[in-house]
Amino acid sequence: MSKPGRNDPCYCGSGLKYKKCHMKEDQEAEKERSHIQRAAGFIRRDLLKFARDERFAEDFATALPIYWNEYYDAANAEQMSQAEALRFFDWFVFDYTLADGRRLIELYAEEQMTDLSSHQQQVAADWLNAGPATLYELIAYEGQKLQLRDYFTDETFEVYEGGGRGNVEVGELILTRLVSVADRLEFSTTSAYLPHAEITDVKEKIEAAKEAYLAEQPDASHAEFMYKHSHLLVRHALLEAKNQGRPPVARLDADRSDKKTQKIAQGMARFKR
Numbered sequence: 001m002s003k004p005g006r007n008d009p010c011y012c013g014s015g016l017k018y019k020k021c022h023m024k025e026d027q028e029a030e031k032e033r034s035h036i037q038r039a040a041g042f043i044r045r046d047l048l049k050f051a052r053d054e055r056f057a058e059d060f061a062t063a064l065p066i067y068w069n070e071y072y073d074a075a076n077a078e079q080m081s082q083a084e085a086l087r088f089f090d091w092f093v094f095d096y097t098l099a100d101g102r103r104l105i106e107l108y109a110e111e112q113m114t115d116l117s118s119h120q121q122q123v124a125a126d127w128l129n130a131g132p133a134t135l136y137e138l139i140a141y142e143g144q145k146l147q148l149r150d151y152f153t154d155e156t157f158e159v160y161e162g163g164g165r166g167n168v169e170v171g172e173l174i175l176t177r178l179v180s181v182a183d184r185l186e187f188s189t190t191s192a193y194l195p196h197a198e199i200t201d202v203k204e205k206i207e208a209a210k211e212a213y214l215a216e217q218p219d220a221s222h223a224e225f226m227y228k229h230s231h232l233l234v235r236h237a238l239l240e241a242k243n244q245g246r247p248p249v250a251r252l253d254a255d256r257s258d259k260k261t262q263k264i265a266q267g268m269a270r271f272k273r
Contacts, residue, residue: 003018003026004018005018006018006019006023007019010022010023032182033182033183035119036119036122036123036181036182037181037182038119039117039119039120039122039123040123040179040181040186042120043116043120043123043124043127044188044189046108046112047089047093047104047105047108048086048089048093050093050104050108050112051089051092051093051104052089056098056104058099059092059096059098059099059104060074060077060092061073061074062099063088063091063092063096064077064088066096066231067088067091067092067096067231067234068088068234068238068249069234069235069238071238071248071249071251071252072084072088072249072251076251079250079251080249080250080251081250081256081258082190082258083190083192084249084250086189086190087189087190087191087192087234089189090133090177090188090189091133091230091231091234092104093105093108094127094130094132094133094177094188094227095132095133095226095227095228095230095231097227097228103227105127105128105130106128108124109124109125109128112124113125123181126179126180127179127180127188130177130178130179130180130188131177131178131223131226132177132223132226132227132230133175133176133177133188133226133230133233134150134151134152134175134176134177134226134230134233135150135151135152135173135174135175135194135202135233136148136149136150136151136157136159136173136174136176136178137149137150137151137171137172137173137174138165138168138169138170138171138172138173138174139156139170139171140170141164141165141170143164144160144161144162144163144164145158145159145160146158146159146160146161146164146165147159148174151173151202151203152203152206152222152226153222157178157185158184158185159178159184159185159186159187160181160184160185160186161186161187166193167193168193169195169196171196172193172194172195172196172199173193173194173199173202174191174192174193174194175191175192175193175194175233175234175237176188176189176191176192177189192234192237194236194237194240197240197244198237198240198241198243198244200236200240202233202236205232205236206229206232206233209225209229209232210222210225210229213225213228213229
């Protein structure tokens, strides 16, 4: 809804001019939203910096081949494209269980929270409770607003995405994580997607893995299962890309557009053993 002009009637129906009614309240709300959006940008960058700390070297080396199904490891991590590095680190921060049994986002909140501004703390606290990465079906869209359905639970969400739907068609799947930013949901980082031809049996694979997991952890929730197994969605996408005759990862693409080492992956060589 577009805002009225200063001297137009207020949208609330009070009969007052907008400047005498809701204008100040709306301006304050917009200012607060802007603060939160800037804080979210900072937290995205700070989490990435935190995850690349030397002390997580062993976890990093263990996590890479799990996520990428051996296509990347500590020896070739710097060959990840920027999009690949962003998606991996998002999973590494939010879903991967460190050697000490915690997730990196939990450690970040424990160690860094007091050094953050109030708005940054708000974002970090919200994201501490963010759900696992999963698949969402695009069911409708209007500009930058996407209507998504969790492919496994059928829960629906309205999500803001600055780039709109991109190449995704209705009925196709987006692999992403949803996080709260001010009063809306956004993607936590760069997303991937499964076109119609590559959805195939992904639901059956996840259901089988969940059944096995619940046999050992009968009281686990769906979210707890997905934190542990969201990498299976990536493995499915890699297999389907290979089946379609596409390079499953950027380092195997002879025509990749980013010949130079990506900035986000730079420095990973120091983690080599």
